[in-house]
Amino acid sequence: MTTESLLRNHWYAAARIEEVTADAPFARTMLDEPIVLFRSKDGSIAALQDRCPHRKAPLSMGRMVDGEIQCNYHGAKFGGDGVCSLIPSQEGKLISGFAARPYPVTEAHGMIFVWIGEAEKADLDLVPDMGAYGPNAGTGVVGGYMYIKANYLLLVDNLLDLTHIAYLHESTLGATGAEALLAGEMEFEVTGDNIRTVRIVRDQVQTFFAKKTGKFEGQGNLDRFTITNFWAPSYLELQLCNAPSSEHMPKCDVPHHRVHHCITPESDGAVHYYWTMAWYHRPDDADLAKEFHTVTKLAFDEDLPMLEAQQRNIESDPEQSPLVNFEGDKAGVAARKIVTKLLAGENARAAE
Amino acid sequence: MTTESLLRNHWYAAARIEEVTADAPFARTMLDEPIVLFRSKDGSIAALQDRCPHRKAPLSMGRMVDGEIQCNYHGAKFGGDGVCSLIPSQEGKLISGFAARPYPVTEAHGMIFVWIGEAEKADLDLVPDMGAYGPNAGTGVVGGYMYIKANYLLLVDNLLDLTHIAYLHESTLGATGAEALLAGEMEFEVTGDNIRTVRIVRDQVQTFFAKKTGKFEGQGNLDRFTITNFWAPSYLELQLCNAPSSEHMPKCDVPHHRVHHCITPESDGAVHYYWTMAWYHRPDDADLAKEFHTVTKLAFDEDLPMLEAQQRNIESDPEQSPLVNFEGDKAGVAARKIVTKLLAGENARAAE
Amino acid sequence: MTTESLLRNHWYAAARIEEVTADAPFARTMLDEPIVLFRSKDGSIAALQDRCPHRKAPLSMGRMVDGEIQCNYHGAKFGGDGVCSLIPSQEGKLISGFAARPYPVTEAHGMIFVWIGEAEKADLDLVPDMGAYGPNAGTGVVGGYMYIKANYLLLVDNLLDLTHIAYLHESTLGATGAEALLAGEMEFEVTGDNIRTVRIVRDQVQTFFAKKTGKFEGQGNLDRFTITNFWAPSYLELQLCNAPSSEHMPKCDVPHHRVHHCITPESDGAVHYYWTMAWYHRPDDADLAKEFHTVTKLAFDEDLPMLEAQQRNIESDPEQSPLVNFEGDKAGVAARKIVTKLLAGENARAAE
Numbered sequence A, B, C: 001m002t003t004e005s006l007l008r009n010h011w012y013a014a015a016r017i018e019e020v021t022a023d024a025p026f027a028r029t030m031l032d033e034p035i036v037l038f039r040s041k042d043g044s045i046a047a048l049q050d051r052c053p054h055r056k057a058p059l060s061m062g063r064m065v066d067g068e069i070q071c072n073y074h075g076a077k078f079g080g081d082g083v084c085s086l087i088p089s090q091e092g093k094l095i096s097g098f099a100a101r102p103y104p105v106t107e108a109h110g111m112i113f114v115w116i117g118e119a120e121k122a123d124l125d126l127v128p129d130m131g132a133y134g135p136n137a138g139t140g141v142v143g144g145y146m147y148i149k150a151n152y153l154l155l156v157d158n159l160l161d162l163t164h165i166a167y168l169h170e171s172t173l174g175a176t177g178a179e180a181l182l183a184g185e186m187e188f189e190v191t192g193d194n195i196r197t198v199r200i201v202r203d204q205v206q207t208f209f210a211k212k213t214g215k216f217e218g219q220g221n222l223d224r225f226t227i228t229n230f231w232a233p234s235y236l237e238l239q240l241c242n243a244p245s246s247e248h249m250p251k252c253d254v255p256h257h258r259v260h261h262c263i264t265p266e267s268d269g270a271v272h273y274y275w276t277m278a279w280y281h282r283p284d285d286a287d288l289a290k291e292f293h294t295v296t297k298l299a300f301d302e303d304l305p306m307l308e309a310q311q312r313n314i315e316s317d318p319e320q321s322p323l324v325n326f327e328g329d330k331a332g333v334a335a336r337k338i339v340t341k342l343l344a345g346e347n348a349r350a351a352e
Helices: A152-160 A162-168 A178-182 A208-213 A286-315 A327-351 B152-160 B162-168 B178-182 B208-213 B286-315 B327-351 C152-160 C162-168 C178-182 C208-213 C286-315 C327-351
Strands: A011-016 A026-030 A033-039 A045-049 A063-065 A068-070 A084-086 A105-108 A111-115 A140-148 A186-191 A194-204 A222-231 A235-244 A257-267 A270-279 B011-016 B026-030 B033-039 B045-049 B063-065 B068-070 B084-086 B105-108 B111-115 B140-148 B186-191 B194-204 B222-231 B235-244 B257-267 B270-279 C011-016 C026-030 C033-039 C045-049 C063-065 C068-070 C084-086 C105-108 C111-115 C140-148 C186-191 C194-204 C222-231 C235-244 C257-267 C270-279
Touching: A011 A026, A011 A033, A011 A257, A011 A270, A026 A257, A033 A111, A045 A105, A045 A111, A140 A286, A152 A162, A152 A222, A152 A235, A152 A257, A152 A270, A152 A286, A152 A327, A162 A178, A162 A286, A178 A194, A186 A327, A194 A327, A208 A235, A208 A286, A222 A327, A270 A286, B011 B026, B011 B033, B011 B257, B011 B270, B026 B257, B033 B111, B045 B105, B045 B111, B140 B286, B152 B162, B152 B222, B152 B235, B152 B257, B152 B270, B152 B286, B152 B327, B162 B178, B162 B286, B178 B194, B186 B327, B194 B327, B208 B235, B208 B286, B222 B327, B270 B286, C011 C026, C011 C033, C011 C257, C011 C270, C026 C257, C033 C111, C045 C105, C045 C111, C140 C286, C152 C162, C152 C222, C152 C235, C152 C257, C152 C270, C152 C286, C152 C327, C162 C178, C162 C286, C178 C194, C186 C327, C194 C327, C208 C235, C208 C286, C222 C327, C270 C286
Parallel strands: none
Antiparallel strands: A011 A111, A026 A033, A033 A045, A063 A068, A105 A111, A140 A270, A186 A194, A194 A222, A222 A235, A235 A257, A257 A270, B011 B111, B026 B033, B033 B045, B063 B068, B105 B111, B140 B270, B186 B194, B194 B222, B222 B235, B235 B257, B257 B270, C011 C111, C026 C033, C033 C045, C063 C068, C105 C111, C140 C270, C186 C194, C194 C222, C222 C235, C235 C257, C257 C270
16 A cells, blocks of 8 residues: 555554653654643543654653653643643743644553544544453453555555464464464455354364463364454454364354454554453463463564565565455455445545 | 755855865765865865765775875866866876866864855855854863764854753753852844844853863852854854943853854754854863763753654654744744745846 | 666676575565575576565565475465466465466576576677686686676776776785786777777786795786676676786697676666685695685676766766766777677567
8 A cells, every 4th residue: 555545533553552651751643633642630540642842842852740741842831731830930820722733542451542533523423442461351462563565455455364373474373384264264254344254174183372381281183263354453362262072162162362453554654553362261370371472472573574575565565566366365355345344434534 | 944044155164174184085974965074285184075976986985195185986186176187097188178066165163164155245244253163262272073963053042041940951951050040131133144132131040161270260150241242143242241230240250151053954853053152261271171062962962862852753744833932032933034035036136 | 877777688697506496585685676586396596576476575574495486474275387286275276377477587607697687698608708717627616706886887987897897906916016917908809799809018016816826925016917708798708818927828728817897787777796816826725825815806796886886976967967088988889889789689679
């Protein structure tokens, strides 16, 4: 995607809650907009444009004073709502309307979400549900952050077509063999801006994560349901359901483990990527947590150079020849269609 | 400033005199123009375009031969006036009109100044007066050079509004407390292309430099006059005058110390910055000189990341929202007005 | 050259034969086109566009499997002709017309040549003749590769005007003195897209290479014929012929040594540069080979910063002032004329 592919009227993950404190500002560029996050006086999270309206200094180079952010250049102070509360050199005299632009922001499920587009459209009901990863979900949880210089739709493609595990992740997630990864048909259904795919594979060797928790120790081959949900513009969740093949698993109740993906475009050509993984068997096993974090990070580190190489190859193609789709791309193609539809809607509104 | 803000018909500091010798050429890009400086046969400084007119090799990669500069690619030699005196492969045959473009250049007050614009307008009376920093001024002198990736007007703003010392330089120049730095009204007057501001602060603790020279040892609080002069396009001088508060200093005769600033745009987005500081009490104290150099450099190193962050923040702002001015910006605003007026004049002439 | 100077309907050197194997793909960007090279099933060299037509992954990040290249993202396999032979996730189902773009490619004289332009014009008779450097030529041979961020015509200029050796290579190739390098007239003739120049210098000290082989040991001064051939767009060969001055060498039969240059534009602003040197006296002397490689590399490493500085100086010149030519530039000027003529031809065809 070399033309602008960014949707603005959505919540995007800006940070994990523990990254933003009352002690120091946190900077994050999203959709080309520099944002500074901090915990303000009343305990809520604030998100302001990271350009002091006085002389355009980044507020994130500033300091926290009594729950307000103070610009480190000339000392202007701003509350969580962006309104300036002090101009030190003017002996208490303020300037009417002088404020840093605030953005709608909310915390949920351990993450902080910011709304970059039209503030009046920011609907808390649209915040993605990551309840399954919360502190009271009874799961083990690990997670990570990556910065990837690629358009977010390349990452959506990647996560909606897991057949790549057999090749790109041959030595990590795919080490248990290509057969199980490529077997089975993928079913999918589109409901509004959500896509749900299911791949059912029966009677295959236990994959890495299933073996590691030990839940199916001594039970031989497993059936596996891989359920993937995509919500526009760029949230995904994988649920991996396993059962001994003898049980002929009819549907997925509680998954063996699940992985949530928040993909936040920094720009048309780069993303902030937060992943979170939860599992149900031996949730308190610290060694298991460490191992799950390590192997997942290893695998995603294999994705990174591929995604960035795709991006460079697409950007440098003067012909901008279209992508060709395999059967496994059905879900990715559907996701791009949803994004295209939403983009048309935003552009139509912008043109009004 | 993302649009072109550069004034051409002015003298700009290219180097300190000791940087340019008869032994090796010195390269300096000014106003997007690559310049090579050297001391030529008759002892005067020469400034030529740093592109050999033959095959565009930088002459600054060449060598000095008998006060002429010889291109290191095919050996063409040029005098200080830019005229070619030798083409080795042509056995003495020269080419009529074959010359490197020369620029008006002059040395004064320990600096070398180059005129990039229309040569016939280069008036030596317009060279900034830095006599107070010369070898016979009876002062101690230290100085430095910095390369800053920011538009020159951001540095002009910085130096014309010293209230930033209370915040950005809190641990260095501002360590004696914000109160004295923010107190007092600033008066200013504009005369032609010069701005003069005076801030008078009475009965405050001794600031860093006043304490260090020991001139006012045991004399308690001081009055302080801070006089700043700006000359278009980008020269500034600060004079700091102190006296014991008991004396009710009526005006500034000889300052306690003074700092001169030569700001030379490399391009619209970067500057070469030469600062020079002189003081009158204990001028020969080498330890004091070392300390003054160190603390001034420390402080200016605090300015650098802020100025570069402003520049990035301004360049990346698609809305190019205007700056908002505090009262302390009066002088900076006046300076920008003068620059805008001069730019209009240069552009009108260019359009003739 | 800041405007596009690239000719497409020509063979360009992509690699030395030993760089391309059946074990791993080899990536090379030529004329802005990413290419992957490998030795395919039938033993021939294949050149494909280095963008998997599925999701634009570089095939060069893939692996060789049975003489075919397999994309490392989703496992698509392509033969040497670019046709896809396997899409693993589709259980044997292929897609009609799904192929990576193939390029005409041939191996000759130890090099691999690729034709980027119209495939139907790729004529093997146009492959440059480097037979004198082949394994059966009875010569010693050394060679090297350099990546230079400069337009290819700057390198053509460089090799067609060897007077620069006296200055740029003063401490290496030119160490035997400027006199012999600058002496003599250069004759040249243009035949179609070929330029041949001859410089005859008589009764001069032995140059580096002549001394090193020892062929003329104890024979004093030498006559030297330097014959340079240029073939559009960017092949050159130097033949250096020596004989004792007493023999009054009438013409060059077998040269003392010769150097071939393949200059392949990566883009308008960078080249891949392959040089190959052959000599006839003591061809099997390994120490001599090492020494020749070392000194030639040293000299070409002196060219690199100069060529890149020229390129930067030309790109940054808003006036794009024309080059001025010395007498020694006659051949370079003729080469640029040929290129300009060929460009006009290609552009006329493209506009049809």
